Amino acid sequence: xxxxxxxxxxxxxxxxxxxxxxxxxxxxxxxxxxxxxxxxxxxxxxxxxxxxxxxxxxxxxxxxxxxxxxxxxxxxxxxxxxxxxxxxxxxxxxxxxxxxxxxxxxxxxxxxxxxxxxxxxxxxxxxxxxxxxxxxxxxxxxxxxxxxxxxx
Amino acid sequence: xxxxxxxxxxxxxxxxxxxxxxxxxxxxxxxxxxxxxxxxxxxxxxxxxxxxxxxxxxxxxxxxxxxxxxxxxxxxxxxxxxxxxxxxxxxxxxxxxxxxxxxxxxxxxxxxxxxxxxxxxxxxxxxxxxxxxxxxxxxxxxxxxxxxxxxx
DNA sequence: CGAAGAAGGTTGCGTGCGCAAGTAATTGTC
DNA sequence: GACAATTACTTGCGCACGCAACCTTCTTCG
Numbered sequence: 142x143x144x145x146x147x148x149x150x151x152x153x154x155x156x157x158x159x160x161x162x163x164x165x166x167x168x169x170x171x172x173x174x175x176x177x178x179x180x181x182x183x184x185x186x187x188x189x190x191x192x193x194x195x196x197x198x199x200x201x202x203x204x205x206x207x208x209x210x211x212x213x214x215x216x217x218x219x220x221x222x223x224x225x226x227x228x229x230x231x232x233x234x235x236x237x238x239x240x241x242x243x244x245x246x247x248x249x250x251x252x253x254x255x256x257x258x259x260x261x262x263x264x265x266x267x268x269x270x271x272x273x274x275x276x277x278x279x280x281x282x283x284x285x286x287x288x289x290x291x292x293x
Numbered sequence: 294x295x296x297x298x299x300x301x302x303x304x305x306x307x308x309x310x311x312x313x314x315x316x317x318x319x320x321x322x323x324x325x326x327x328x329x330x331x332x333x334x335x336x337x338x339x340x341x342x343x344x345x346x347x348x349x350x351x352x353x354x355x356x357x358x359x360x361x362x363x364x365x366x367x368x369x370x371x372x373x374x375x376x377x378x379x380x381x382x383x384x385x386x387x388x389x390x391x392x393x394x395x396x397x398x399x400x401x402x403x404x405x406x407x408x409x410x411x412x413x414x415x416x417x418x419x420x421x422x423x424x425x426x427x428x429x430x431x432x433x434x435x436x437x438x439x440x441x442x443x444x445x
Numbered sequence: 446c447g448a449a450g451a452a453g454g455t456t457g458c459g460t461g462c463g464c465a466a467g468t469a470a471t472t473g474t475c
Numbered sequence: 476g477a478c479a480a481t482t483a484c485t486t487g488c489g490c491a492c493g494c495a496a497c498c499t500t501c502t503t504c505g
Binding site: 145146147150151153154155157158160161162163164165167168207255258261262263264265266267268269271273274275276277278279280281282283284285286287288289291 | 440
Binding site for chain 1: 452453454455456
């Protein structure tokens with residue numbers, strides 16, 4: 142049986158989710174603004190900092206960030222002009238460009254990270270029990286798996 | 294004690310959440326595209342359909358949608374040109390404009406709603422137990438409350 | 446090899462949205 | 476009753492992003 146409409150508890154979950162996502166995003170954007178970073182910029186820095194030699198191929202970075210190729214090109218443009226990232230040509234394949242963290246980029250991330258983590262705690266985890274955090278992890282892990290399995 | 298970094302389970306929750314939100318949004322955008330609607334358009338139609346006389350003042354609608362005044366003006370422009378919504382002047386206060394659902398808008402929502410609900414089920418709720426749905430509701434209700442309480 | 450196809454990036458163009466400024470109308474205050 | 480101050484909405488501008496088109500460089504396969 143697949144009823145057409147959402148049940149009361151589904152409705153509650155969905156609406157609160159939608160509402161929270163929107164508010165959360167802008168709140169965290171504001172928290173990051175004093176560092177001269179957008180949420181997207183921060184994600185780039187994190188991904189690069191976790192990568193081998195702190196650099197990634199553009200296409201891999203785009204996939205990781207769920208960004209279109211052109212979107213990543215433009216976002217990187219900004220980070221390059223502020224000196225946090227640099228483009229490095231790949232010697233073995235001249236089609237590819239690496240996005241590489243500069244020392245300044247590494248430093249900027251180290252500078253912003255504590256506040257960002259505090260922001261995540263304050264906005265996202267505040268008021269949630271350990272069990273709820275656990276639930277969150279399980280739920281969104283299944284959701285993430287289901288979403289990547291259903292591109293249809 | 295407030296440790297600086299995120300615990301393993303927090304990290305799992307946060308990352309899967311971020312990833313899911315991004316994928317979910319674009320997936321649902323695609324699901325709605327055949328109807329000639331964006332996610333934002335759909336939200337407008339829903340809010341209006343639930344309102345008294347199927348109309349709302351622009352500022353109230355903007356607040357409900359977490360949209361800036363200018364953002365709402367532009368979004369409504371689109372819906373007005375496609376004939377789903379109309380602007381109605383308020384006789385008692387000539388500053389305000391109502392956004393009102395047209396019959397076409399009402400029909401469009403009725404047409405798109407079943408598919409949209411199916412989309413929510415398929416993308417969001419699929420694979421989740423009743424308990425997990427319940428948890429989701431509780432978690433994001435607290436989060437939503439916490440977020441609106443902390444504009445700082 | 447050599448040519449067709451695929452893969453990696455960038456650019457042109459259109460769209461959506463926020464901020465700041467502007468206009469119009471209402472409310473508050475003396 | 477007139478003049479601020481506030482409220483509602485719109486417009487100018489800039490930014491971020493996706494799509495389609497393009498160029499360049501591998502890769503594949505006859």
